[in-house]
Amino acid sequence: MTVDLTATDLQAFAQEWLEWYRGQEERLAAPHGFLAITGLHWLDDRPQRFPDAPGAWWTDAEGVAVALDDGEELVVGGKPVRGEHRFGVLPERGGVDAVWGDAVIEVARRGGHDIVRPRHPDAPLRTAFAGTPAYAPDPRWVARGRYTAFETPRPTTVGAAVEGLEHVYDAPGRVDFELDGHPLALTAFPGRGPGGLLVLFTDATSGVTTYAANRALSLAPPTADGTVVLDFNRAANLPCAYTDLATCPLPPAENRLPVAIEAGQKIPRERGGI
Known part of the structure; x- marks a missing residue:
């Protein structure tokens, strides 16, 4: 009715x-909403670099990891991290946000796959919305x-x-x-x-x-x-x-x-x- x-x-x-x-x-x-996404990067066991995120990223049995270059830094859970950092095994539809300057690097698991999805406030899709x-x-x-x-x-x-x-x-x-x-x-x-x-x-x-x-x-x-x-x-x-x-x-x-x-x-x- x-x-x-x-x-x-x-x-x-x-x-x-x-x-x-x-x-x-x-x-x-929002500054780090979905319109701010600049890339959808699928991880495997080979370290990969992406143009919109710092470091080299991979995933293995111990979960998602990143190796940051000298001078690069992420803030995870309010704490700065440098060098190699492990995010651990992520739950399905779960994730972690890592801050990089004015950007947020979303580290997540979707459909059984680990992904990195950077969000930049100056993304054209967002600024033109x-x-x-x-x-x-x-x-x-x-x-x-x-x-x-x-x-x-x-x-x-x-x-x-x-x-x-x-x-x-x-x-x-x-x-x-x-x-x-x-x-x-x-x-x-x-x-x-x-x-x-x-x-x-x-x-x-x-x-x-x-x-x-x-x-x-x-x-x-x-x-x-x-x-x-x-x-x-x-x-x-x-x-x-x-x-x-x-x-x-x-x-x-x-x-x-x-x-x-x-x-x-x-x-x-x-x-x-x-």
Whole structure:
């Protein structure tokens, strides 16, 4: 069912959406946000040097390591490091930020691979950023759904924005809801904070007015009876919508919705959006 709002509520609804939108933009365009990424470097057991990071980098059974030249320094956990430094074995979707001057060198593990992803505030993608197009907020695109937990979380393998890469998520359950008279369902992944959920999806606008590969919707923890609110006005682009230097997951096949959800963020200008 959709959510009905009074005239007074509509004003608050639009203001709350605007605050959400501004927060999305601020995080994206922060000095070390995703628009500041200048390279996506895949590590192996051979030391490699990159033009946008200091030292020579590699990974082995003991995890990621860097050998810094004389005069080079990184700050890791607030402490300066020189010479050879080991970051250790990183957890999947985990990482460490190492400060290098005004840049941050992200050291992370994605899809079973260790990567180095430098972030420079003066990256052209960031300095030229003019904001993300979006649909005007409309309560038509807010629905109440019902969350059903699986007996045990289901390991779910999905593709990634990078060809050949896969991500595995333990899906805790699914959300059933109705939109414009259409019964729909989405497999949910763990979200931010205890009990929060995240759904990745495409719909009939994908590749037309919204980014083709994916959009993401964060959900608050379900209530005791399983009720969740899906506000598609807050359907957000993932970093891969802006840059090829992201490893974003793709939605599972069952999350390709057959309806046009004309809400949320549109194709970025960086990808030819208007």
